[in-house]
Amino acid sequence: xxxxxxxxxxxxxxxxxxxxxxxxxxxxxxxxxxxxxxxxxxxxxxxxxxxxxxxxxxxxxxxxxxxxxxxxxxxxxxxxxxxxxxxxxxxxxxxxxxxxxxxxxxxxxxxxxxxxxxxxxxxxxxxxxxxxxxxxxxxxxxxxxxxxxxxxxxxxxxxxxxxxxxxxxxxxxxxxxxxxxxxxxxxxxxxxxxxxxxxxxxxxxxxxxxxxxxxxxx
Numbered sequence: 001x002x003x004x005x006x007x008x009x010x011x012x013x014x015x016x017x018x019x020x021x022x023x024x025x026x027x028x029x030x031x032x033x034x035x036x037x038x039x040x041x042x043x044x045x046x047x048x049x050x051x052x053x054x055x056x057x058x059x060x061x062x063x064x065x066x067x068x069x070x071x072x073x074x075x076x077x078x079x080x081x082x083x084x085x086x087x088x089x090x091x092x093x094x095x096x097x098x099x100x101x102x103x104x105x106x107x108x109x110x111x112x113x114x115x116x117x118x119x120x121x122x123x124x125x126x127x128x129x130x131x132x133x134x135x136x137x138x139x140x141x142x143x144x145x146x147x148x149x150x151x152x153x154x155x156x157x158x159x160x161x162x163x164x165x166x167x168x169x170x171x172x173x174x175x176x177x178x179x180x181x182x183x184x185x186x187x188x189x190x191x192x193x194x195x196x197x198x199x200x201x202x203x204x205x206x207x208x209x210x211x212x213x214x215x216x217x218x
Contacts, residue, residue, distance in 0.1 A: 003127040009207040027116055030180030044179045048172055055169025056108040062162055072159040084170040089119055092140045092174055094119040099139035099207045103132045109199050122197040129194055132187045137178040144171045
């Protein structure tokens with residue numbers, strides 16, 4: 001089924017504006033959504049806790065090995081952290097871009113606020129439904145974690161395993177914003193929610209379809 005156009009979404013008789021977020025509001029919104037909890041958030045927090053524990057364990061282990069005159073693990077670990085906070089951010093947004101292209105987006109813009117550690121890839125005036133938004137939001141998390149898991153398997157009992165484990169652990173932190181925004185679509189299971197971005201306004205809009213009396217009865 002084709003998504004409604006922006007003009008159709010702005011019809012107050014058919015759709016209701018449930019959220020309007022400028023880029024500088026997203027971080028606070030995500031924090032609020034993660035604080036509220038819910039099944040998706042609880043699962044992510046549990047997964048994130050596990051990733052943090054694993055990441056700290058292997059980073060500490062690399063330091064211990066350095067004191068034992070085995071420096072390769074520490075060098076790889078430190079290099080991975082530098083990679084994660086530079087090139088991995090670009091890769092993360094490129095995966096978002098590819099996912100947006102798959103949903104049919106044409107005009108995609110990249111941006112970020114380094115001081116607030118916020119980065120984004122957005123498609124100007126491209127309407128996404130719940131499934132499409134979830135696909136776009138989760139694409140980097142699933143892609144990087146799957147690749148990391150394969151890397152861990154291939155490099156098992158080698159120093160390069162530190163690269164893949166720390167990459168996987170650190171990247172999961174980068175996905176908090178994506179998870180927070182997804183929760184907006186699942187506050188009401190049966191609601192039809194759509195979103196789109198307006199580049200020149202630096203704003204994201206979220207609309208919910210207004211149910212008629214007959215739809216509520218059924």
